[in-house]
Amino acid sequence: MTPVAERVAALERVLKAKGLVTDEVIDSIVEMFSQMGPMNGARLVARAWVDDEFRQRLLADGKAAAVEMGFAGPEGELVVVENTDATHNVVVCTLCSCYPWAVLGLPPRWYKSPAYRARMVREPRTLLREMGLDVPDAVEVQVWDSSAEKRFLVLPQRPTGTESLSEGELAERVTRDGMVGVAQV
Amino acid sequence: VTADLEADRPFDEPWQPRVFAMTQALLETTGLDREEFRSRLVMSIADDPKRPYWESWLEALERLVAQTGVADIDELARARELH
Numbered sequence: 536m537t538p539v540a541e542r543v544a545a546l547e548r549v550l551k552a553k554g555l556v557t558d559e560v561i562d563s564i565v566e567m568f569s570q571m572g573p574m575n576g577a578r579l580v581a582r583a584w585v586d587d588e589f590r591q592r593l594l595a596d597g598k599a600a601a602v603e604m605g606f607a608g609p610e611g612e613l614v615v616v617e618n619t620d621a622t623h624n625v626v627v628c629t630l631c632s633c634y635p636w637a638v639l640g641l642p643p644r645w646y647k648s649p650a651y652r653a654r655m656v657r658e659p660r661t662l663l664r665e666m667g668l669d670v671p672d673a674v675e676v677q678v679w680d681s682s683a684e685k686r687f688l689v690l691p692q693r694p695t696g697t698e699s700l701s702e703g704e705l706a707e708r709v710t711r712d713g714m715v716g717v718a719q720v
Numbered sequence: 721v722t723a724d725l726e727a728d729r730p731f732d733e734p735w736q737p738r739v740f741a742m743t744q745a746l747l748e749t750t751g752l753d754r755e756e757f758r759s760r761l762v763m764s765i766a767d768d769p770k771r772p773y774w775e776s777w778l779e780a781l782e783r784l785v786a787q788t789g790v791a792d793i794d795e796l797a798r799a800r801e802l803h
Contacts, residue, residue, distance in 0.1 A: 537733075540734075550742060564741035641730035683754045
């Protein structure tokens, strides 16, 4: 075992001895989180694209709309921010790694990196361009800084030419990066 | 959803999902506010920005356990020495 793995094992023994955690609970939490992922967020986005009343509920109270679709998590408020022709939204957690687990799963490595956390606030357009997204000058970039209590999901614009697609087919088009705001859908 | 999902999985080593799940379990059983953990994670990352993310997470969890009286530092040290 590596030294850090030993530290984890030692902590685990102490917490188990106190009855605060058990293998069953740890396994069930790992399992629960494996069910959370961008496929959940993609279903919210696709539903919002085809059902305007759902879209309004999603924008008014993201957490309630996510729970309505069966996606509940331990986090606090979920705020859904909508991309328009005038505004592009992008999400960051400048201090640590807050992320909407129930709808996107656990964050990828780059989201937790010091470079992303610092630069997305300081020079969002430059960083977005490096990540492959060129936001036109006429479009305002709005950066949302997450916290433990408030986490964000971007509602991307529905791509043109998708009028004939079903809700399920639309959900397959939605990407995690699109819902963080570092890519277009 | 995207092709790169495999490439940036949230965990690299088996202890990482365990330390994550332990944190969630502990917050649940003790009723500690999530902010108690989050504030320590923020400090732990700020203390050593180059340290790998999950090691900062572990450091924050150890501090939470010691500073909220769940277990004391000596107890944690002994648990390490015993094995």
